[in-house]
Amino acid sequence: MFSVLSYGRLVARAVLGGLSQTDPRAGGGGGGDYGLVTAGCGFGKDFRKGLLKKGACYGDDACFVARHRSADVLGVADGVGGWRDYGVDPSQFSGTLMRTCERLVKEGRFVPSNPIGILTTSYCELLQNKVPLLGSSTACIVVLDRTSHRLHTANLGDSGFLVVRGGEVVHRSDEQQHYFNTPFQLSIAPPEAEGVVLSDSPDAADSTSFDVQLGDIILTATDGLFDNMPDYMILQELKKLKNSNYESIQQTARSIAEQAHELAYDPNYMSPFAQFACDNGLNVRGGKPDDITVLLSIVAEYTD
Amino acid sequence: MPPVFPMLTVLTMFYYMCLRRRARTATRGEMMNSHRTIEANSRTSPLNAEVVQYAKEVVDFSSHYGSENSMSYTMWNLAGVPNVFPSSGDFTQTAVFRTYGTWWDQCPSAPVPFKRTPPNFQSQDYVELAFEQQVYPTAVHVLETYHPGAVIRILACSANPYSPSPPAEVRWEILWSEKPTKVNASQARQFKPCIKQINFPTNLIRLEVNSSLLDYYTELDAVVLHGTKDKPVLSLKTSLIDMNDLEDDYEEKNGCGMDNLNKKFSSIALREGTSNGYFDKLPYELIQLILNHLTLPDLCRLAQTCKLLNQHCCDPLQYIHLNLQPYWAKLNDTSLEFLQPRCTLVQWLNLSWTGNRGFISVSGFSRFLKVCGSELVRLELSCSHFLNETCLEIISEMCLNLQDLNLSSCDKLPPQAFNHIAKLCGLKRLVLYRTKVEQTALLSVLNFCSELQHLSLGSCVMIEDYDVIASMIGAKCKKLRTLDLWRCKNITENGIAELASGCPLLEELDLGWCPTLQSSTGCFAKLARQLPNLQKLFLTANRSVCDTDIEELACNCTRLRQLDILGTRMVSPASLRKLLESCKDLSLLDVSFCSQIDNRAVLELNVSFPKVFIKKSFTQ
Numbered sequence: 001m002f003s004v005l006s007y008g009r010l011v012a013r014a015v016l017g018g019l020s021q022t023d024p025r026a027g028g029g030g031g032g033d034y035g036l037v038t039a040g041c042g043f044g045k046d047f048r049k050g051l052l053k054k055g056a057c058y059g060d061d062a063c064f065v066a067r068h069r070s071a072d073v074l075g076v077a078d079g080v081g082g083w084r085d086y087g088v089d090p091s092q093f094s095g096t097l098m099r100t101c102e103r104l105v106k107e108g109r110f111v112p113s114n115p116i117g118i119l120t121t122s123y124c125e126l127l128q129n130k131v132p133l134l135g136s137s138t139a140c141i142v143v144l145d146r147t148s149h150r151l152h153t154a155n156l157g158d159s160g161f162l163v164v165r166g167g168e169v170v171h172r173s174d175e176q177q178h179y180f181n182t183p184f185q186l187s188i189a190p191p192e193a194e195g196v197v198l199s200d201s202p203d204a205a206d207s208t209s210f211d212v213q214l215g216d217i218i219l220t221a222t223d224g225l226f227d228n229m230p231d232y233m234i235l236q237e238l239k240k241l242k243n244s245n246y247e248s249i250q251q252t253a254r255s256i257a258e259q260a261h262e263l264a265y266d267p268n269y270m271s272p273f274a275q276f277a278c279d280n281g282l283n284v285r286g287g288k289p290d291d292i293t294v295l296l297s298i299v300a301e302y303t304d
Numbered sequence: 305m306p307p308v309f310p311m312l313t314v315l316t317m318f319y320y321m322c323l324r325r326r327a328r329t330a331t332r333g334e335m336m337n338s339h340r341t342i343e344a345n346s347r348t349s350p351l352n353a354e355v356v357q358y359a360k361e362v363v364d365f366s367s368h369y370g371s372e373n374s375m376s377y378t379m380w381n382l383a384g385v386p387n388v389f390p391s392s393g394d395f396t397q398t399a400v401f402r403t404y405g406t407w408w409d410q411c412p413s414a415p416v417p418f419k420r421t422p423p424n425f426q427s428q429d430y431v432e433l434a435f436e437q438q439v440y441p442t443a444v445h446v447l448e449t450y451h452p453g454a455v456i457r458i459l460a461c462s463a464n465p466y467s468p469s470p471p472a473e474v475r476w477e478i479l480w481s482e483k484p485t486k487v488n489a490s491q492a493r494q495f496k497p498c499i500k501q502i503n504f505p506t507n508l509i510r511l512e513v514n515s516s517l518l519d520y521y522t523e524l525d526a527v528v529l530h531g532t533k534d535k536p537v538l539s540l541k542t543s544l545i546d547m548n549d550l551e552d553d554y555e556e557k558n559g560c561g562m563d564n565l566n567k568k569f570s571s572i573a574l575r576e577g578t579s580n581g582y583f584d585k586l587p588y589e590l591i592q593l594i595l596n597h598l599t600l601p602d603l604c605r606l607a608q609t610c611k612l613l614n615q616h617c618c619d620p621l622q623y624i625h626l627n628l629q630p631y632w633a634k635l636n637d638t639s640l641e642f643l644q645p646r647c648t649l650v651q652w653l654n655l656s657w658t659g660n661r662g663f664i665s666v667s668g669f670s671r672f673l674k675v676c677g678s679e680l681v682r683l684e685l686s687c688s689h690f691l692n693e694t695c696l697e698i699i700s701e702m703c704l705n706l707q708d709l710n711l712s713s714c715d716k717l718p719p720q721a722f723n724h725i726a727k728l729c730g731l732k733r734l735v736l737y738r739t740k741v742e743q744t745a746l747l748s749v750l751n752f753c754s755e756l757q758h759l760s761l762g763s764c765v766m767i768e769d770y771d772v773i774a775s776m777i778g779a780k781c782k783k784l785r786t787l788d789l790w791r792c793k794n795i796t797e798n799g800i801a802e803l804a805s806g807c808p809l810l811e812e813l814d815l816g817w818c819p820t821l822q823s824s825t826g827c828f829a830k831l832a833r834q835l836p837n838l839q840k841l842f843l844t845a846n847r848s849v850c851d852t853d854i855e856e857l858a859c860n861c862t863r864l865r866q867l868d869i870l871g872t873r874m875v876s877p878a879s880l881r882k883l884l885e886s887c888k889d890l891s892l893l894d895v896s897f898c899s900q901i902d903n904r905a906v907l908e909l910n911v912s913f914p915k916v917f918i919k920k921s922f923t924q
Contacts, residue, residue: 127819
């Protein structure tokens with residue numbers, strides 16, 4: 001009798017186990033695939049409303065969000081504004097870079113654990129364009145590997161990301177700067193200026209990988225955000241995020257971007273940028289008017 | 305009971321049975337889940353619901369503009385959903401072939417066409433696409449986004465590229481075919497030819513293109529295959545194309561086919577008593593001359609008519625030029641064996657595009673070559689994926705008189721196969737476009753083949769250092785007239801210097817997409833001064849080409865006919881004017897994406913130099 005029961009239990013367990021394995025979306029206990037629910041918001045520096053080019057461009061910033069069977073990928077790029085003085089539109093480089101990354105991901109030409117590879121391939125593809133692209137930008141790529149539940153990141157320059165868990169920052173990217181206000185950057189220079197223009201290799205990007213949990217919040221943004229809003233303010237806004245549906249994420253992303261945008265034009269506010277300048281001997285106050293791009297994601301269970 | 309009632313009952317029963325049968329063969333519409341295919345439009349018809357698919361992958365192609373491993377202007381863009389359509393323009397996300405127009409037929413490296421090419425075979429390039437599901441095709445739509453009109457033939461294959469076991473019998477059927485026609489607009493269009501119905505399901509579609517009437521590169525975005533899962537019960541469309549379309553259409557068009565002629569002659573024979581009628585009165589060489597005009601299948605058919613004509617048609621003198629490329633869809637080992645006895649004197653052999661999917665085996669090819677190899681002077685083996693190292697070894701052993709070898713796009717050939725080419729010391733023309741030849745093998749070839757006049761190393765990605773190659777060419781290949789270094793990624797001014805000094809006879813040089821060449825080193829100026837015979841120079845996407853270079857070309861290379869300086873910001877209309885005034889033979893000038901040359905400048909130059917085709921591509 002006892003053996004019948006235990007045998008029955010074994011059979012039941014095997015059957016149920018088999019059933020749950022055939023269901024690709026078996027949830028519960030984090031056994032299934034993860035996905036990112038992402039919303040973005042941003043503001044161009046010069047109030048250039050309605051100049052939303054293909055993909056998302058805010059001023060000279062650009063960003064993308066892409067899904068693939070194996071991973072969710074997003075990225076931001078901050079076009080270096082100095083090119084404007086030479087007659088080059090800085091948003092062309094960052095925009096094309098992000099759109100190329102998006103295409104790479106959609107076509108599966110990437111390895112989730114190698115986000116630097118996405119940058120390298122995308123940069124090489126820019127050189128394959130008949131159109132002679134010029135310009136430079138920073139870049140930050142974040143990849144969530146669905147099955148391994150790991151987040152792989154690559155960051156070149158002063159854009160970056162934060163990972164917030166339980167109201168605290170558990171991971172963040174490091175800024176890469178050559179000197180003040182000169183971040184690491186991918187660039188394509190005109191032939192006469194090669195060697196003179198700063199051009200970092202995609203291999204110079206910082207790369208990190210770590211596990212994430214359901215409910216983790218990932219904030220990817222250009223320096224327009226981080227230079228104007230210190231961590232505690234960002235965390236305050238993120239506390240208001242109650243659930244992981246797209247509308248609430250979109251709302252929070254917008255409120256963060258709006259707040260940063262307001263602070264940027266506040267002349268008396270001691271922004272992180274002003275703080276850093278003071279620490280280096282420059283006596284300044286106020287926000288830093290800049291393009292702001294915010295991509296806010298939550299790790300959730302993957303649904304098709 | 306009147307007799308009409310049983311009739312009515314029988315008729316009703318009959319009708320009812322037919323209806324039931326039709327209902328049973330109806331299928332439900334399928335939903336495509338793959339991100340590469342779109343959802344099916346399940347028609348309201350209870351019969352076969354239609355399945356609509358985009359291509360899942362590109363399995364083979366003969367050429368493309370883009371770089372290997374890139375997503376820009378490469379054939380792989382033809383798979384999946386469209387990226388650009390309905391926009392028109394020159395976009396990176398489209399599939400682009402390597403050539404257009406007649407420019408490549410007009411330059412010094414243009415190969416001489418084979419005799420006996422049937423006039424209805426005009427395909428220059430092809431691409432093969434695999435789809436997820438096998439269907440009976442009802443429509444094939446091609447989304448063309450730039451300079452449409454290149455597609456001239458669509459074929460379907462019975463083999464499933466995704467089935468694990470090789471199929472027993474592979475058939476290719478032409479779904480649609482037409483001779484090249486000019487399309488007046490360069491705008492995007494969805495090309496919807498009327499295709500023939502076939503009686504086997506397919507998921508492998510092949511497009512063949514001819515770009516000779518196009519003003520610029522054609523660009524294709526996607527291919528849509530409409531079909532039904534089950535064989536259509538009612539054939540609503542009539543067959544537009546004859547089943548034997550791979551051969552000539554002449555028989556129906558001419559009033560007297562060979563069969564008719566034979567009948568006439570045989571009846572005369574009965575009356576006059578001679579065995580071959582008037583044919584006996586014609587000199588042997590005259591009949592041979594007449595037969596020279598027949599295409600190969602006609603020649604083979606004629607051989608079956610009578611002993612005299614059999615003797616003529618099997619005469620190896622008829623097979624000195626043997627072009628088997630138009631018959632790629634049917635040519636197999638048996639065909640080669642059949643032709644073998646006649647091919648002892650073959651000098652020019654074209655097996656391009658043939659033999660794939662198991663049609664020709666290595667042993668079949670080897671046997672054929674052992675018969676005809678010793679006289680062979682020209683061997684075209686473009687896209688012949690049946691080739692392996694053994695085949696090249698046999699070629700190098702048997703074909704010691706070979707002067708012309710084309711292995712274009714044989715990308716499955718292993719690198720060590722190319723070592724054997726060095727034994728062919730008489731080579732004058734060698735095409736290795738898109739092959740995996742490696743540096744040591746190539747250096748060996750260059751060392752021994754000092755007669756080389758035409759060399760193509762376009763997109764040979766396995767070469768590590770092109771400066772070394774250029775140096776060897778300059779040292780050994782003194783007779784070189786044309787050199788294709790398209791996308792030779794790391795050639796520098798040193799290599800160019802060695803080339804320019806070593807090969808003064810150069811008439812054609814393609815340095816397109818070689819980013820490591822910098823005008824500031826003076827390499828282009830040096831080139832111009834040392835190569836006065838240059839007729840074609842491509843400096844595509846070299847962003848450093850400047851006014852000085854153009855002026856040097858104007859001074860020194862007055863025989864220039866074709867120049868491509870796409871994508872440079874540093875050339876002004878003024879220097880181009882000098883070039884056009886000096887180079888009277890210039891007929892092609894590509895200034896696409898040159899930021900100083902706007903449309904107005906092009907118009908002004910066109911007015912002054914109306915014979916020159918000035919190309920200016922655009923994205924939006």
